[in-house]
Amino acid sequence: xxxxxxxxxxxxxxxxxxxxxxxxxxxxxxxxxxxxxxxxxxxxxxxxxxxxxxxxxxxxxxxxxxxxxxxxxxxxxxxxxxxxxxxxxxxxxxxxxxxxxxxxxxxxxxxxxxxxxxxxxxxxxxxxxxxxxxxxxxxxxxxxxxxxxxxxxxxxxxxxxxxxxxxxxxxxxxxxxxxxxxxxxxxxxxxxxxxxxxxxxxxxxxxxxxxxxxxxxxxxxxxxxxxxxxxxxxxxxxxxxxxxxxxxxxxxxxxxxxxxxxxxxxxxxxxxxxxxxxxxxxxxxxxxxxxxxxxxxxxxxxxxxxxxxxxxxxxxxxxxxxxxxxxxxxxxxxxxxxxxxxxxxxxxxxxxxxxxxxxxxxxxxxxxxxxxxxxxxxxxxxxxxxxxxxxxxxxxxxxxxxxxxxxxxxxxxxxxxxxxxxxxxxxxxxxxxxxxx
Amino acid sequence: xxxxxxxxxxxxxxxxxxxxxxxxxxxxxxxxxxxxxxxxxxxxxxxxxxxxxxxxxxxxxxxxxxxxxxxxxxxxxxxxxxxxxxxxxxxxxxxxxxxxxxxxxxxxxxxxxxxxxxxxxxxxxxxxxxxxxxxxxxxxxxxxxxxxxxxxxxxxxxxxxxxxxxxxxxxxxxxxxxxxxxxxxxxxxxxxxxxxxxxxxxxxxxxxxxxxxxxxxxxxxxxxxxxxxxxxxxxxxxxxxxxxxxxxxxxxxxxxxxxxxxxxxxxxxxxxxxxxxxxxxxxxxxxxxxxxxxxxxxxxxxxxxxxxxxxxxxxxxxxxxxxxxxxxxxxxxxxxxxxxxxxxxxxxxxxxxxxxxxxxxxxxxxxxxxxxxxxxxxxxxxxxxxxxxxxxxxxxxxxxxxxxxxxxxxxxxxxxxxxxxxxxxxxxxxxxxxxxx
Numbered sequence: 001x002x003x004x005x006x007x008x009x010x011x012x013x014x015x016x017x018x019x020x021x022x023x024x025x026x027x028x029x030x031x032x033x034x035x036x037x038x039x040x041x042x043x044x045x046x047x048x049x050x051x052x053x054x055x056x057x058x059x060x061x062x063x064x065x066x067x068x069x070x071x072x073x074x075x076x077x078x079x080x081x082x083x084x085x086x087x088x089x090x091x092x093x094x095x096x097x098x099x100x101x102x103x104x105x106x107x108x109x110x111x112x113x114x115x116x117x118x119x120x121x122x123x124x125x126x127x128x129x130x131x132x133x134x135x136x137x138x139x140x141x142x143x144x145x146x147x148x149x150x151x152x153x154x155x156x157x158x159x160x161x162x163x164x165x166x167x168x169x170x171x172x173x174x175x176x177x178x179x180x181x182x183x184x185x186x187x188x189x190x191x192x193x194x195x196x197x198x199x200x201x202x203x204x205x206x207x208x209x210x211x212x213x214x215x216x217x218x219x220x221x222x223x224x225x226x227x228x229x230x231x232x233x234x235x236x237x238x239x240x241x242x243x244x245x246x247x248x249x250x251x252x253x254x255x256x257x258x259x260x261x262x263x264x265x266x267x268x269x270x271x272x273x274x275x276x277x278x279x280x281x282x283x284x285x286x287x288x289x290x291x292x293x294x295x296x297x298x299x300x301x302x303x304x305x306x307x308x309x310x311x312x313x314x315x316x317x318x319x320x321x322x323x324x325x326x327x328x329x330x331x332x333x334x335x336x337x338x339x340x341x342x343x344x345x346x347x348x349x350x351x352x353x354x355x356x357x358x359x360x361x362x363x364x365x366x367x368x369x370x371x372x373x374x375x376x377x378x379x380x381x382x383x384x385x386x387x388x389x390x391x392x393x394x395x396x397x398x399x400x401x402x403x404x405x406x407x408x409x410x411x412x413x414x415x416x417x418x419x420x421x422x423x424x425x426x427x428x429x430x431x432x433x434x435x436x437x
Numbered sequence: 438x439x440x441x442x443x444x445x446x447x448x449x450x451x452x453x454x455x456x457x458x459x460x461x462x463x464x465x466x467x468x469x470x471x472x473x474x475x476x477x478x479x480x481x482x483x484x485x486x487x488x489x490x491x492x493x494x495x496x497x498x499x500x501x502x503x504x505x506x507x508x509x510x511x512x513x514x515x516x517x518x519x520x521x522x523x524x525x526x527x528x529x530x531x532x533x534x535x536x537x538x539x540x541x542x543x544x545x546x547x548x549x550x551x552x553x554x555x556x557x558x559x560x561x562x563x564x565x566x567x568x569x570x571x572x573x574x575x576x577x578x579x580x581x582x583x584x585x586x587x588x589x590x591x592x593x594x595x596x597x598x599x600x601x602x603x604x605x606x607x608x609x610x611x612x613x614x615x616x617x618x619x620x621x622x623x624x625x626x627x628x629x630x631x632x633x634x635x636x637x638x639x640x641x642x643x644x645x646x647x648x649x650x651x652x653x654x655x656x657x658x659x660x661x662x663x664x665x666x667x668x669x670x671x672x673x674x675x676x677x678x679x680x681x682x683x684x685x686x687x688x689x690x691x692x693x694x695x696x697x698x699x700x701x702x703x704x705x706x707x708x709x710x711x712x713x714x715x716x717x718x719x720x721x722x723x724x725x726x727x728x729x730x731x732x733x734x735x736x737x738x739x740x741x742x743x744x745x746x747x748x749x750x751x752x753x754x755x756x757x758x759x760x761x762x763x764x765x766x767x768x769x770x771x772x773x774x775x776x777x778x779x780x781x782x783x784x785x786x787x788x789x790x791x792x793x794x795x796x797x798x799x800x801x802x803x804x805x806x807x808x809x810x811x812x813x814x815x816x817x818x819x820x821x822x823x824x825x826x827x828x829x830x831x832x833x834x835x836x837x838x839x840x841x842x843x844x845x846x847x848x849x850x851x852x853x854x855x856x857x858x859x860x861x862x863x864x865x866x867x868x869x870x871x872x873x874x
Contacts (some may be wrong), residue, residue, distance in 0.1 A: 013675040015478060016469055017462030018684060024480070025454030032453055039487055041452060043461070043478040046673070050476055050498075057494045061487075075654055077673070118655070176847065217512055218555065236483070236514070238450040247455060296740075296761065302747030303733075303740030306761040310739030313815050313849055321767035323760055324733065324743040330758035330801050334771065364767050378750050410613060412750055 002037045003065070003198035006058035010070040010080055011173060012045035022175045023069040030182060031067075032249070035201040039063060046077040048086075055087045059163045064152075065194040066166055070173030072145035074125025080170055081131060081148060088165045090133035090155030098138050098146055099130035105144050137188050142180035145172040149188035167194035199251060204258060206246045206265055207280070209425050211272040213239050216246065216265075223264045229257030241421040242408075243281070244272075274428070281424045282312065288431040289318040295366035296322030297335055297356035299347070300374040300390055304420040320364040325356065335359030348373050348385050350403035353393035357401055367397035370427050376415045390419045394430045402430050439474045440502070440635035443495035447507040447517055448610060449482035459612045460506040467619060468504075469686070472638040476500060483514040485523075492524045496600040501589075502631040503603055507610030509582035511562025517607055518568060518585060525602045527570035527592030535575050535583055536567035542581050574625050579617035582609040586625035604631035636688060641695060643683045643702055644717070646862050648709040650676050653683065653702075660701045666694030678858040679845075680718070681709075711865070718861045719749065725868040726755040732803035733759030734772055734793035736784070737811040737827055741857045757801040762793065772796030785810050785822050787840035790830035794838055804834035807864050813852045827856045831867045839867050 007027050013019040024041045031038050040058060044050040051071075058066050071080030085092050103126045129145055132138050134155050139147030148170040167190045171178045185191060208216070216237055224230050232254035237246045246265070250258050266273060274281065296306045306322040309315055323334050328347055331337040337355040345351040356371035374390025381387035388408045395401040404426060408418040444464050450456040461478045468475050477495060481487040488508075495503050508517030522529050540563045566582055569575050571592050576584030585607040604627040608615045622628060645653070653674055661667050669691035674683045683702070687695050703710060711718065733743045743759040746752055760771050765784055768774040774792040782788040793808035811827025818824035825845045832838040841863060845855040 011675075012671075012673040013682075013684075014462075015465060015475060016673070016684070017465040018673075018682065019675055019677060020457065020462065025451075025457065028452060028454040038452060039481070040491065041480040043480075044476070053494075053498055054477065057490075061490055121655075121658070176851075218558070221558070234449075236449040236453070236455075238448075238456055240456060245450075245455065247450070247453070295767075298740075298743075301744075302752075302756070303735075303743030303759060303761065306735075306740030306763075307738075307744050310761070310763060311850070311853075315739075316763055316817075319739075319761075319763045321761045321763040321771070322740060323771070324740065324747070324756075324758045326743075326747060326753055326756045326758040327801075330732075333802065334758070334760070334800055363771055364764075365770065380753075413748065414613070416748075 002201075003035070003195055004037045004039050004061075004063045005031050005065040005067065006040040006042070006061065006063040007038065008051065008054050008058070008066060008068040009041065009043045010046065010051060010068060012077075014070075015043050015045040023171075023173065023178055026175065026179065027067050027069065027171075032201075032203060034195065035198045036065070036195065046071060046079060048079050048083045051079065051083045052087055055084065055165070055168075056163065059165050062166075064166050065191065066168045068168065068170050069178060072129065072147075072170070072172045074129055074144070078128075081133070084148075084150065084168055084170055085133040088133065088150055088155055088168065089157040090135060090150070091157060092131040092133055094127065095130050095132045095138055098132065099126055102126045102129050102141060102144055102146070105141060109144070137190060139181055139184050139188060141172075141177075143172060143174055143177035145177070147171050147181050147185055149185065149190040151190040151193065167191060201249055201251055202255065202258070203247060203249045204262070205275070205278045206262065206273055207275040208244045208246075208269055208272040209242065209274055209281070209421075211244045211269050213237055213244055216244055216269070219264060219268045223261050227257055227260045227264065229254050230261070233257055233261060242418045243421065274425070281421065281428060282308065285309075285424055285428050286312055286315070286318075288428055289368070292318055292368050292431075293320045293366045294318055294427075295320045295360040295364035295369040297360035297369060297371040298322060298324050299326060299331070299356070299372055300376040301372045301416055301420050301423065302326060304416055305370060305372065305423050308420060308424065320366045322364070323360055331356060335363065346385065348375055348389060348391055350391045350393070350405060353391040354395070354401045354403050355393075357393035357395035361395045361397070368427065368431065369395045370423050372419055372423055374415070374419060376412045376419075378412055388415050390415070390422070392423055392426050394426055396430060402426070439638075440472070440632055441474045441476050441498075441500045442468050442502040442504065443477040443479070443498065443500040444475065445488070445491050445495070445503060445505040446478065446480045447483065447488060447505060449514075451507075452480050452482040460608075460610065460615055463612065463616065464504050464506065464608075469638075469640060471632065472635050473502070473632065483508060483516060485516050485520045488516065488520045489524055492521065492602070492605075493600065496602050501603050502628065503605045505605065505607050506615060509566065509584075509607070509609045511566055511581070515565075518570070521585075521587065521605055521607055522570040525570065525587055525592055525605065526594040527572060527587070528594060529568040529570055531564065532567050532569045532575055535569065536563055539563045539566050539578060539581055539583070542578060546581070574627060576618055576621050576625060578609075578614075580609060580611055580614035582614070584608045584618050584622055586622065586627040588627040588630065604628060638686055638688055639692065639695070640684060640686045641699070642712070642715045643699065643710060644712040645681045645683075645706055645709040646679065646711055646718070648681045648706050650674055650681060653681055653706070656701060656705045660698050664694055664697045664701065666691050667698070670694055670698060679855045680858065711862070718858065718865060719745065722746075722861055722865050723749055723752070723755075725865055726805070729755055729805050729868075730757045730803045731755055731864075732757045732797040732801035732806040734797035734806060734808040734830075735759060735761050736763060736768070736793070736809055737813040738809045738853055738857050738860065739763060741853055742807060742809065742860050745857060745861065757803045759801070760797055768793060772800065783822065785812055785826060785828055787828045787830070787842060790828040791832070791838045791840050792830075794830035794832035798832045798834070805864065805868065806832045807860050809856055809860055811852070811856060813849045813856075815849055825852050827852070827859070829860055829863050831863055833867060839863070
């Protein structure tokens with residue numbers, strides 16, 4: 001049997017769209033990895049009535065576990081603990097040990113950051129953060145706020161007309177604090193009980209580049225007829241950054257059906273599939289760059305390829321650096337692209353892309369270099385070189401430089417993002433060919 | 438009186454955390470701008486029961502308008518229209534005009550992208566996308582899927598034990614399609630009726646850099662006592678990327694209270710406040726760079742500053758380019774940072790930061806240049822130069838180069854993001870001083 005969960009994200013800044021929530025997706029992924037079926041994520045502002053309504057909704061949906069994030073701070077608009085306590089009919093009591101621990105954390109933090117604040121309001125804040133609902137288990141703070149795990153069912157106070165609350169795990173809002181607290185949260189009695197008896201699920205991901213969702217949908221329709229046990233597979237496909245991702249979730253007993261489906265996809269789209277084990281193009285490229293030294297020469301992507309490559313810890317082992325040659329002057333001055341080449345073919349051309357990549361490799365002592373030059377828009381497009389057109393070059397030591405031209409749809413941000421992903425795939429393809437030949 | 442709305446985001450890829458939802462926040466911001474009070478955002482997978490449950494929840498919460506996003510595609514897992522029709526007790530009927538229009542869009546798209554697909558399955562998909570609930574108004578597609586606006590109340594079919602459904606606006610999932618459709622969606626009778634009679638709200642934003650949330654909280658506590666009408670102000674504060682943002686929402690009648698609050702903030706934190714009209718540091722920097730030419734020299738930020746500067750349309754007018762000098766060799770070869778300087782002070786030093794900025798300005802013919810060199814982590818930290826330490830340089834033609842050293846908390850991605858924002862503020866500060874003196 002499947003264990004169902006709901007996630008409640010609190011915070012007016014998230015509800016109003018000013019801050020992108022990272023906790024809902026993160027907790028959802030963790031729960032899915034544990035074989036839990038996440039049914040609902042709800043987002044509410046810092047208002048107790050709206051939070052209560054969402055808790056009641058999830059309880060009525062008979063989820064086994066509710067995870068809340070946020071609203072655990074010392075200030076008046078942090079209402080989660082009091083609201084959850086009221087919802088579950090539990091009184092709040094002061095946990096003196098917790099109070100001492102939080103006071104100590106705050107003291108050390110104030111010393112380190114040389115902040116002084118009114119002792120009375122600090123004490124009031126610490127006391128507020130040390131209130132625990134009766135029968136609940138506090139989880140040691142990873143920032144200043146403790147988490148709280150509350151077992152299923154009402155406390156002594158009860159609630160007359162209420163639906164019985166499921167187990168509730170109350171976690172802090174700062175993503176880093178929440179993530180650090182997660183292992184201890186899973187160990188609490190309330191969560192262990194809620195997750196007991198769940199059946200095991202597997203989740204597998206296939207990623208492809210250069211494949212349309214429509215083509216994939218056609219293969220899935222065919223597989224529905226040919227694959228025995230297809231109905232046990234929960235398949236979702238999505239397109240992001242030009243890549244198609246197909247995620248399949250299934251009970252362990254349906255592994256044969258998944259394997260048969262994966263074989264159909266490999267047969268039909270083997271050329272486009274680049275990952276069947278969850279690895280990303282960034283992972284594959286990092287592996288392909290072992291013992292190599294890469295440089296970038298970016299015009300329309302403006303540093304996004306370099307930023308993406310250096311996003312990985314340890315990338316300094318193979319990233320030499322890059323040049324953002326936004327102006328033509330920069331292309332000639334820093335990358336030695338001949339002015340005449342730009343004059344003859346235009347800055348957006350495969351000839352210039354090749355010269356940029358070769359110049360970057362030379363100047364940055366790299367044996368692989370990638371370049372982009374294109375029209376990101378919204379202005380600057382012409383009939384021959386419309387908005388969205390991007391030329392790429394990949395120079396690899398000892399081989400002829402490879403160039404490509406692509407045209408991407410969408411606005412400036414989309415064109416830049418699609419061009420960045422396309423560049424990573426082009427490097428991986430060229431280095432892959434290198435290995436094969 | 439305030440009009441309340443709820444937003445339902447559909448899509449298993451969003452619920453499971455694989456794709457970051459952009460529609461919920463965007464629709465929320467639009468509704469807030471219209472003076473609508475967004476009470477709940479809910480996220481569900483592609484399952485009709487979960488979607489029905491969320492629609493019922495929002496109806497029970499007495500929202501005046503529900504906006505749904507996603508689930509309008511031609512394939513079997515796109516269930517929104519059928520589920521909303523069932524929830525509102527409305528039969529689906531084929532809109533023949535819409536069918537012809539969508540078929541035409543698909544035909545032109547297939548010609549352009551040279552995709553061929555099975556005509557029968559294409560026809561079935563088009564027919565599915567042309568089904569409209571009785572009494573609802575279709576909204577012309579901006580991609581292939583039409584939107585749908587359904588007035589409040591049940592259709593002829595009704596639902597026996599149901600709560601009366603509010604107006605429901607059904608929008609497509611791709612953010613660009615949704616955003617393009619928004620103006621037409623607001624013009625539908627169902628939405629106009631739902632939003633009629635709302636009271637006018639204003640929302641104002643104050644942004645500060647170098648201010649802690651605790652200091653701001655102290656000012657707000659003081660303002661609560663001194664500002665007449667403070668209770669009418671709905672204030673949320675949040676910290677992001679090192680900036681503190683304070684957003685206040687209030688009925689027009691409380692404008693005097695907001696003005697008094699803004700004066701308190703200006704008095705207490707005038708040095709840290711950099712924006713009171715909603716403009717971002719990117720906006721301010723773009724204005725400060727008019728008639729200037731900027732270059733970047735990035736080590737630990739690896740291209741993120743250049744990518745951020747070139748994110749703006751029209752930035753080619755003042756961004757010359759940049760260098761990502763990830764290796765020491767790149768620092769010397771491309772930026773002329775003397776090897777001896779690196780040997781004497783280390784790559785992470787204000788001396789090297791200054792030389793990097795000056796080298797970038799020289800090589801890229803810029804009159805402003807910014808540099809970063811630091812330890813992003815997780816490895817590479819020492820006692821003297823710990824993870825999170827970043828040195829900055831800003832070179833402005835005709836002035837001594839300014840350098841700073843900061844230490845940022847958090848993981849690699851956080852350090853890089855905080856350093857990028859810090860660099861933008863440092864440039865703006867230095868250029869601001871330039872103007873003042």
